[in-house]
Amino acid sequence: MQPKPNIVHLPVYQPGKPVEDVKRELGLTEVIKLASNENPYGCSPKAKEAIARELENMSIYPDGAAVELTNALAKHHAVNPDQVIFGAGSDEIILMICRAFLQPGDETVMADQTFPQYKHNVTIENGKSIEVPLKEGTHDLYSMLERVNEKTKIVWICNPNNPTGTINTADEVEWFLSKVPGHVLVVLDEAYCEYVDDPSFPDGLKLLQKYPNVILLRTFSKIYGLASLRIGYGIGRPDVIRSINQVREPFNTSRMGQAAALAALQDEAFISFCREENRKGIAFLNRAFEELGLKAFPAHGNFIMVDVQRPGQDVFEALLRKGVIVRAGHQRYPTSVRITVCSQEQNEKVIAALTAVLQEIA
Ligand code: PMP
Numbered sequence: 001m002q003p004k005p006n007i008v009h010l011p012v013y014q015p016g017k018p019v020e021d022v023k024r025e026l027g028l029t030e031v032i033k034l035a036s037n038e039n040p041y042g043c044s045p046k047a048k049e050a051i052a053r054e055l056e057n058m059s060i061y062p063d064g065a066a067v068e069l070t071n072a073l074a075k076h077h078a079v080n081p082d083q084v085i086f087g088a089g090s091d092e093i094i095l096m097i098c099r100a101f102l103q104p105g106d107e108t109v110m111a112d113q114t115f116p117q118y119k120h121n122v123t124i125e126n127g128k129s130i131e132v133p134l135k136e137g138t139h140d141l142y143s144m145l146e147r148v149n150e151k152t153k154i155v156w157i158c159n160p161n162n163p164t165g166t167i168n169t170a171d172e173v174e175w176f177l178s179k180v181p182g183h184v185l186v187v188l189d190e191a192y193c194e195y196v197d198d199p200s201f202p203d204g205l206k207l208l209q210k211y212p213n214v215i216l217l218r219t220f221s222k223i224y225g226l227a228s229l230r231i232g233y234g235i236g237r238p239d240v241i242r243s244i245n246q247v248r249e250p251f252n253t254s255r256m257g258q259a260a261a262l263a264a265l266q267d268e269a270f271i272s273f274c275r276e277e278n279r280k281g282i283a284f285l286n287r288a289f290e291e292l293g294l295k296a297f298p299a300h301g302n303f304i305m306v307d308v309q310r311p312g313q314d315v316f317e318a319l320l321r322k323g324v325i326v327r328a329g330h331q332r333y334p335t336s337v338r339i340t341v342c343s344q345e346q347n348e349k350v351i352a353a354l355t356a357v358l359q360e361i362a
Contacts, residue, residue, distance in 0.1 A: 034340035039225035044267035047260040062255040082238040090232030095304040102127040108154040113332040118156040134266040137164035137297040141176040165299040170202035192225040192301030229257035281341035288351040318357040
């Protein structure tokens, strides 16, 4: 049996190491996972109550079109329900966009380095990924525009960018949108936008009103703390959303996911709390990195990319032995690690572990 030639060399996704595996393998009782940008405060208690209520209905298929959640979310963002689509995480929206819009040989433009699922799904559809180096950690939109041509179907802009955590400003993104041809779908992946408090950050919904070739990607996995329930969404022009709907699996989001997201959306207090704690966490970590003589990219999401001035993989492994799981292995940033911002207590433990590790690997 032969798989499609374009997937033969495709890597299998490597998630951050699970906490339980590390505990077992290293005989540790406490392990902190800061590798997947999860919410250290869990999710809203209202979402937990909604999940408990749904336990009664496990034998019944979910509403594939997620009508109630769609209506609530449309109202929340002041858009029409036909502009909204849900996926099993925004990962699935990325997959569906590629499935709906790419033919073999089509080109898509993205940053190097950015969220790997864009290239992954483009490759599966036999498309071509044009990767444009980041400039000081942010998308070089000028150079990206230069790579757009008649074969370009999609441009991916990850804002804040994963793994660097940096942002492109409203002026930069708007400049790009005003220049890029209207036939190109511009994906603005805003998985971490709820954390951003920089006033220069673009309002994606406003951009969408002015530039209808934009689709926004958002998720309930990060600030809403529902990563395991796999709920992400796209907001775009009705015909774009319809095309994505046409390739959607019939029941792609679960009952529990829909119910939890609906409840989580109402709990503004939880979101404000998480945003505020994250802000304090970034300030604490930045101060600590400075004291350690390390340089970090300006962080706007719930993670920080810091240059540890040693092979990132070595630092990753040494931290792992101390029960701290971070992310290394970033091709363009071999001496950096990406660390999720956690609670104050956990952040302090991470800095203590990192301080020790930096002395070990001088
Ligand atoms: N986009 C970005 C930039 C991400 O970092 C992530 C999660 N790592 C996703 C999309 C996908 O998130 P989810 O599928 O959990 O919604």
